[in-house]
Amino acid sequence: MAKSGTASSVQGKGGSRSTETRRHLVDAAIATLQDEGFVGASARAIAGRAGVNQGLIFYHFGSVANLLLAALDAVSTDRLTHYGTLVADTGSPSELVGVAAEIFRTDLDAGYITVLVEMIAGASSTPGLGTEVAARIGPWREFAQAAIERALEGSPLGTLVPSADVAYAVVALYLGLEMLSHLDGNREPALNLFAHARQFAQLLEAVSGTDTSEVPA
Amino acid sequence: MAKSGTASSVQGKGGSRSTETRRHLVDAAIATLQDEGFVGASARAIAGRAGVNQGLIFYHFGSVANLLLAALDAVSTDRLTHYGTLVADTGSPSELVGVAAEIFRTDLDAGYITVLVEMIAGASSTPGLGTEVAARIGPWREFAQAAIERALEGSPLGTLVPSADVAYAVVALYLGLEMLSHLDGNREPALNLFAHARQFAQLLEAVSGTDTSEVPA
DNA sequence: GTCTATACTTGGATAGAC
DNA sequence: GTCTATCCAAGTATAGAC
Numbered sequence: 001m002a003k004s005g006t007a008s009s010v011q012g013k014g015g016s017r018s019t020e021t022r023r024h025l026v027d028a029a030i031a032t033l034q035d036e037g038f039v040g041a042s043a044r045a046i047a048g049r050a051g052v053n054q055g056l057i058f059y060h061f062g063s064v065a066n067l068l069l070a071a072l073d074a075v076s077t078d079r080l081t082h083y084g085t086l087v088a089d090t091g092s093p094s095e096l097v098g099v100a101a102e103i104f105r106t107d108l109d110a111g112y113i114t115v116l117v118e119m120i121a122g123a124s125s126t127p128g129l130g131t132e133v134a135a136r137i138g139p140w141r142e143f144a145q146a147a148i149e150r151a152l153e154g155s156p157l158g159t160l161v162p163s164a165d166v167a168y169a170v171v172a173l174y175l176g177l178e179m180l181s182h183l184d185g186n187r188e189p190a191l192n193l194f195a196h197a198r199q200f201a202q203l204l205e206a207v208s209g210t211d212t213s214e215v216p217a
Numbered sequence: 218m219a220k221s222g223t224a225s226s227v228q229g230k231g232g233s234r235s236t237e238t239r240r241h242l243v244d245a246a247i248a249t250l251q252d253e254g255f256v257g258a259s260a261r262a263i264a265g266r267a268g269v270n271q272g273l274i275f276y277h278f279g280s281v282a283n284l285l286l287a288a289l290d291a292v293s294t295d296r297l298t299h300y301g302t303l304v305a306d307t308g309s310p311s312e313l314v315g316v317a318a319e320i321f322r323t324d325l326d327a328g329y330i331t332v333l334v335e336m337i338a339g340a341s342s343t344p345g346l347g348t349e350v351a352a353r354i355g356p357w358r359e360f361a362q363a364a365i366e367r368a369l370e371g372s373p374l375g376t377l378v379p380s381a382d383v384a385y386a387v388v389a390l391y392l393g394l395e396m397l398s399h400l401d402g403n404r405e406p407a408l409n410l411f412a413h414a415r416q417f418a419q420l421l422e423a424v425s426g427t428d429t430s431e432v433p434a
Numbered sequence: 435g436t437c438t439a440t441a442c443t444t445g446g447a448t449a450g451a452c
Numbered sequence: 453g454t455c456t457a458t459c460c461a462a463g464t465a466t467a468g469a470c
Binding site: 259260261271272274275276280281 | 466
């Protein structure tokens with residue numbers, strides 16, 4: 001643990017003073033977005049939570065907006081890799097809905113979607129921020145689309161369902177459910193919904209599955 | 218048009234100086250929320266747009282948050298009455314989806330949902346604001362639920378579908394689609410979705426409608 | 435009762451210290 | 453290269469003018 005910051009011209013190693021401060025700021029930015037929203041995510045509020053001088057935000061990230069984007073980046077990459085492992089061995093649509101419910105519940109409780117929602121809503125104020133946020137949501141849509149297509153491949157539904165549009169709707173619903181759940185502090189309605197969706201998916205599997213002998217009257 | 222504001226102790230009439238200023242402020246608050254978001258909706262910005270002194274906001278509404286709530290009230294009542302006339306003569310589910318698409322398109326272009334989304338997201342910052350916003354969203358959910366129940370009454374789907382949960386999902390989707398559409402300035406994906414939903418509703422009507430002779434294999 | 439001028443607080447950004 | 457002290461703009465709120 002060489003902590004001497006004097007002779008370090010190399011910045012690549014993870015223990016450098018710079019990267020340490022950056023990480024603290026990013027973590028604090030995430031926490032502030034969750035607790036105080038985009039409005040409360042000021043340089044002073046974030047720096048105070050990180051325990052550093054607020055000027056460091058402008059030195060390391062150039063602006064508050066850039067720091068918030070870095071925070072969004074951190075959450076996005078972290079979540080997407082986690083989703084990947086969860087969805088890896090998912091076969092049927094009803095299984096996918098079950099995993100989606102699990103993902104939603106975790107993200108909701110941990111406040112990850114809050115970061116996303118606040119950034120989208122807050123982007124209206126800062127010029128140019130919207131494009132940057134949109135670029136970071138793209139992977140979420142692509143992930144959803146890939147998962148949907150994989151769950152439906154081989155099924156007759158696969159050719160009927162426009163996966164891109166459905167993925168768009170899923171992400172939108174994800175965001176909307178977070179907003180409503182977060183607003184009245186009650187996650188039950190949203191979780192109920194996933195339960196219903198799963199039953200519905202099972203129904204669809206029974207009707208249009210590969211095994212046609214079980215189709216009910 | 219008695220414009221003399223000196224001897225007016227009565228405040229009921231709509232042309233009074235006070236109500237006129239209030240109306241200007243509410244209109245300006247709506248426009249500011251749409252253009253600049255919750256973050257940009259400061260007392261100065263709103264008052265500047267309304268062409269009045271910013272101190273008037275605190276005199277007439279007590280705080281910026283209260284003015285924004287008044288703006289949300291204005292939008293909510295205006296929209297809900299409008300929805301009422303549109304959904305009045307709607308019979309089948311597919312018709313309801315068609316009307317919902319029309320409502321969404323209008324609201325999206327006029328920026329009405331933006332006001333709602335910004336208020337929800339912004340509520341994280343101001344203590345107590347969340348409860349007030351939630352109270353103003355309740356009617357939207359009730360409206361959606363009533364419309365869904367009416368479109369499904371008589372159909373076997375009516376007893377299967379949990380209308381409250383579906384209404385919750387519809388409002389959430391409505392909000393989420395607005396966020397995404399507004400973010401990348403492209404309303405096509407959302408509108409495509411409504412078209413797909415309509416086709417799906419028609420399929421459901423054919424399968425489980427009152428006329429059972431048309432059920433396909 | 436209605437409005438304006440002013441006080442005070444917080445926020446973004448940088449010049450300069452180490 | 454890293455960080456702090458300081459500056460100025462923008463925000464909320466009110467005391468007092470009309």
